[in-house]
Amino acid sequence: MxxxxxxxxxxxxxxxxxxxxxxxxxxxxxxxxxxxxxxxxxxxxxxxxxxxxxxxxxxxxxxxxxxxxxxxxxxxxxxxxxxxxxxxxxxxxxxxxxxxxxxxxxxxxxxxxxxxxxxxxxxxxxxxxxxxxxxxxxxxxxAKIGTMTVRVEPAGADVLVDGAKVGVSPVEKPIFVEVGQRKVQAIKEGMAPASQVVDVAAGGKPAVELKLGALGGSGGSGGSGGGTVVQPPQGGERSKGLIYAGVGVSAALAVVGVGGVVGWWVKYGDANSIRDNCRGSGCQKNFDDAESMRVNFAYMSLAGFVGAGVIGGATAIYALTGKKSDDATKPNVSLMMGPEGSGLVVSGKW
Structure with missing residues (x-):
């Protein structure tokens, strides 16, 4: 030995x-x-x-x-x-x-x-x-990175991820990428390049399809006419950083809501005091100012509580739906954003 x-x-x-x-x-x-x-x-x-x-x-x-x-x-x-x-x-x-x-x-x-x-x-x-x-x-x-597959039409194009060449199409082996937003490009001499931006989750397995266009035409396409494909996390853990941020923002908005309630109550008391005790020429203006502040605090409180509920609910949904099936036969929904509009892309088998 x-x-x-x-x-x-x-x-x-x-x-x-x-x-x-x-x-x-x-x-x-x-x-x-x-x-x-x-x-x-x-x-x-x-x-x-x-x-x-x-x-x-x-x-x-x-x-x-x-x-x-x-x-x-x-x-x-x-x-x-x-x-x-x-x-x-x-x-x-x-x-x-x-x-x-x-x-x-x-x-x-x-x-x-x-x-x-x-x-x-x-x-x-x-x-x-x-x-x-x-x-x-x-x-x-x-489980801690993304495993990407890229298909390019036609063959013979250089495939790049974040500007670094990873192979020539057809790329038979998987492409391992870091978690986050990745830019995938296909370049071939004499043809217009094509690209996609993909959000890669830990354990995700995004499949990218690029089609090169003719020079002088509308350019190549990625998926449905180019643009950005935002894919939900697939089979991996949710980002703890995003969860903590969501909880923090929700808690801060709740504090704003509570502050709005306190401010409303104080100004309510001020307005009543002015109405009952003030006898001077400026009493009406002071009363109107107190009432205006009371209304503003009410709106602030409402916005704080609503925002806390929305952010908190979204964070809870995000955290509780972290584990998803890697079964490619199940429907998959992605958000597609491009220069010609946006929408949902549903893929899979039913």
Whole structure:
């Protein structure tokens, strides 16, 4: 057992995510290296000519070892950089899953999803236990980001997300994106570009369709004539920040309503006092001013309580409807906003 990978097991075994996959792959790597060496010696003893097996990149091995050591010391940034350098020299599957695991520990869920997906689809033999652990980590990462699919007509267009190229259509693999508003573009020489802006929720799986138009025409389209598609969260958790903000705003409006009631009551008393006790020439003006303030406080109180009810109700609905089915066969409603108008887009099967 390699002491570095054994230390890595003991350091992270009790943490949120262990690097057990890296240990297992390290053992397999060591075993295969020793076996290859023994076979080569046996062939030499028999004086039988044999082609030399391809050697692992020694520099990549060194970088990988240092990256694992850095990750064991919770220096994830250094570990990620070193393991990436190892992959650049020798893209072994054990290096890729180690990178994904370290990125999970660093809360870089989008990067981790990309590398874990690449590991699972590398085409190399994967031990069933390693595959299971990688699939579980990938599912955990996807629950915190968005997994986007993009279809472009015609093929051969560059696909960009937030200005960064992610592939050329048709893009067969999923596109992992951060939560929030994302701009998707398709560009092809000789054709008008097309784009969509999509609101991506944690765990969401938005599907984007873009159609390029002819140059000089009305331009390409995204969905129903371009514009912005605002999708409700799909299968993920609601944003706690939005919930807290809604509760805070609702509470503040309720305070305004209470303040309006207090102000109304004070001015009501002032108006009665002026009416009963004032005998001067300015009494009527003072009475009118008090009455005017009383009415204003009444409106303020009404607006505060109504606003608190609306915001509070909307926040409650948002918080209580966070879990939704990922079943693509169920109807899905999206709000479509574009230069030619807005409306609701209903998709799915009934």
């Amino acid at each position: 390699n002491p570095d990978t054994e230390h890595m097991r003991s350091e992270t075994g009790n943490g949120r995510r262990g690097l057990g996959v890296v240990v297992a792959l390290g053992v397999l790597f060591a075993a295969s290296t020793v076996t290859g060496s023994v076979q080569a010696q046996g062939a030499g003893a028999a004086n039988a000519p044999a082609a030399a097996k391809p050697q692992r990149d020694k520099e990549a091995q060194r970088l990988f070892k240092e990256g694992v050591a850095a990750a064991n010391k919770d220096d994830n940034e250094k570990g990620i950089a070193l393991i990436k350098a190892a992959i650049a020299r020798d893209p072994q599957s054990e290096y890729i899953i180690a990178l994904g695991t370290t990125e999970m520990n660093a809360d870089k869920f989008r990067d981790a999803a990309e590398h874990l997906w690449a590991f699972l689809n590398s085409g190399q033999p994967i031990d069933p236990a390693d595959r299971k652990e990688a699939e579980e980590m990938l599912a955990e990462a996807q």
